[in-house]
Amino acid sequence: MNARSWWTIPDVTPIEATLLLCQINPLEADDLKRVRVEGDKIYQYKLLLRVFEGEASTALKPRMLVEWRTIAQKQNLPYFSWVDDFADAMGALAEKQAAPDAIDNTANKANELTPGKIPMIAIGKLAIETAWQIECELGRKASTDEVIKKLQERVGKEDVLIEIIPHGVKWITSGLQEKNYEKSACSKTLETWNKSRA
Structure with a gap:
């Protein structure tokens, strides 16, 4: 093995x-x-x-x-x-393979069907999965503020999210470095993702 x-x-x-x-x-x-x-x-x-x-x-x-x-x-x-x-x-964080306890089955189904180009970086993936879940629930594109709010709610429930900061979250890379993910970065992630599925 x-x-x-x-x-x-x-x-x-x-x-x-x-x-x-x-x-x-x-x-x-x-x-x-x-x-x-x-x-x-x-x-x-x-x-x-x-x-x-x-x-x-x-x-x-x-x-x-x-x-x-x-x-x-x-x-x-x-x-x-x-x-x-x-x-x-x-080529990716292995944490993706561990099913997060905080996400229900509807959210898991949404994750499997997320359209467009998904970022390789853990925080980008998480932001896109969150945006897609919001979109599936509300029937419209998720705003940056909505995605950041949901990410902040998932701190402590997702291994890569370690702290809530003003206008974003602190996350940990696969190299164990702490980085901030704020609204400006989230906005760019969503913009790139939305273009990839246009």
Whole structure:
């Protein structure tokens, strides 16, 4: 099983996620509880496993590898960067594969059918998906103000959105850099998207 396969499995266990983030293939072990971890991986392994098992016991739900990585990122836990490199190599943030809890089925159907050219950057994708949801609900094009308001409402519900700021949101890139996404940038995103589907 390769990295792409692990990336798409919908129910990666805490111990599998821990091993993968420590750059160890779980399938190469006869007994996952008796894997030999050496050197600088020992601390990372113990810390990740403890946190992941705690998360699994408090929120009983299946998680993808990308969701485990997000937990590690949010808690500033050390892990090997191959996961980030792999996500970048795929050309998009892997968080897209994790279904956001805050979006209902109608919104998910709207996302699947979003017309036009969708940006590769996570915040651009999220803005366009939000605009399309608004358009599907109201039967007209979404305004910049409406999109920004909805994005602000999704802070804390979307992994890439980290803070509400005046006239926008603060978001985190795949390289873990914080950036502002304000009305002017949103307006340009919507303008480009609307032209692509004209």
